[in-house]
Amino acid sequence: MKQIQALSLFSGGLDSILATRLIMEQGIEVLAIQFVTPFFNYTILEDIEGHRQKMMEKYGIHVQVVDISKGYLQLLHNPAHGFGKNFNPCIDCKIMMFTRAKAMLNEYGASFLISGEVLGQRPMSQRRDTMNVVERDSGTRTILLRPLCAQLMQETEVEKQGLVDRSKLLKMTGRSRTPQLALAAQYGITDFPAPAGGCILADPILSRRIKSMYAADSKTPHAEITVIDIRSLLFGRQFMLPGGGWLILGRDEQENIRLTTLAQEEDAVLLMEDWPGPTAVVKKINKYQSNGTELERDLRYAAGLVVRYGRKQPERKNTGEVSCTLAGEKRLICVEALQDEVYAEWNVQ
Numbered sequence: 001m002k003q004i005q006a007l008s009l010f011s012g013g014l015d016s017i018l019a020t021r022l023i024m025e026q027g028i029e030v031l032a033i034q035f036v037t038p039f040f041n042y043t044i045l046e047d048i049e050g051h052r053q054k055m056m057e058k059y060g061i062h063v064q065v066v067d068i069s070k071g072y073l074q075l076l077h078n079p080a081h082g083f084g085k086n087f088n089p090c091i092d093c094k095i096m097m098f099t100r101a102k103a104m105l106n107e108y109g110a111s112f113l114i115s116g117e118v119l120g121q122r123p124m125s126q127r128r129d130t131m132n133v134v135e136r137d138s139g140t141r142t143i144l145l146r147p148l149c150a151q152l153m154q155e156t157e158v159e160k161q162g163l164v165d166r167s168k169l170l171k172m173t174g175r176s177r178t179p180q181l182a183l184a185a186q187y188g189i190t191d192f193p194a195p196a197g198g199c200i201l202a203d204p205i206l207s208r209r210i211k212s213m214y215a216a217d218s219k220t221p222h223a224e225i226t227v228i229d230i231r232s233l234l235f236g237r238q239f240m241l242p243g244g245g246w247l248i249l250g251r252d253e254q255e256n257i258r259l260t261t262l263a264q265e266e267d268a269v270l271l272m273e274d275w276p277g278p279t280a281v282v283k284k285i286n287k288y289q290s291n292g293t294e295l296e297r298d299l300r301y302a303a304g305l306v307v308r309y310g311r312k313q314p315e316r317k318n319t320g321e322v323s324c325t326l327a328g329e330k331r332l333i334c335v336e337a338l339q340d341e342v343y344a345e346w347n348v349q
């Protein structure tokens, strides 16, 4: 790459692709910064180099991947500007990303930031007043350019200084995607992600699970919520057991493997070794359940659910031997399948 002049806040969605390309068209060298958290873009971490190559091949854009998971988990405790319709703290999310990107300017010798925001496109985070709040609280007012709607905004320092030609910027507004699709076609871009599909915090179902982990009565102290906790919340059958144990059951082979991979020392792992069925993990049982009787009862309930969701047994047999591994020790729990009415209310949606 030549000398980088601008950093682009790159979500990987069409708007950020177009904003980046629009500035590159002016002969300006842009590095796209793609932030990753357990809530969006996380799978990129499995193959960062492959992802960067893909972005270059598909869109001609240099991408740098930056993992901000740790700070993001903290942000969710109490975002200053609150949440959107679900558990999405969009304004604080943007403030955080803009602040991080600003701090990276020096490192790359770049002088300004660009974002793919379009005035009026999103109800919460792309209104003029909230865009102003984001600029103000991230300290980016003088260095942030929004190429897709720049002609509807006040002229920025970047334009005044002649670093960017304002006449070649756009005035996109509102929710219609037609102008974006036309510009994408002009650039020969045909393959891009669906709009607003990537953030789990805006998903009505999954965000509820995350919200419950951050609730005041959550067993896990907020400061101790980890990336693994969040990843564990996003799949499988989830239950809150009567003693407070957080149980996850795999729904298929793939989820069983995933659960085993995410299991930690403080978790109990249960499965039937001689009969097909789910793997179950009771998260952090050793850490947060000090009452031995309740812990034992929760483990028996968990074992009962493993049998319940295991393959149907012959001749009305409904008991099973479930191995339970906790803190390196393995033992067998012989239980009956739990009846549906017993656990109906433990289900976490």
Ligand code: SF4
Binding pocket: 040, 088, 089, 090, 091, 093, 094, 125, 199, 200, 201, 202
């Ligand atoms: S939808 Fe998700 S990624 Fe986008 S601004 Fe909101 S919280 Fe951040």
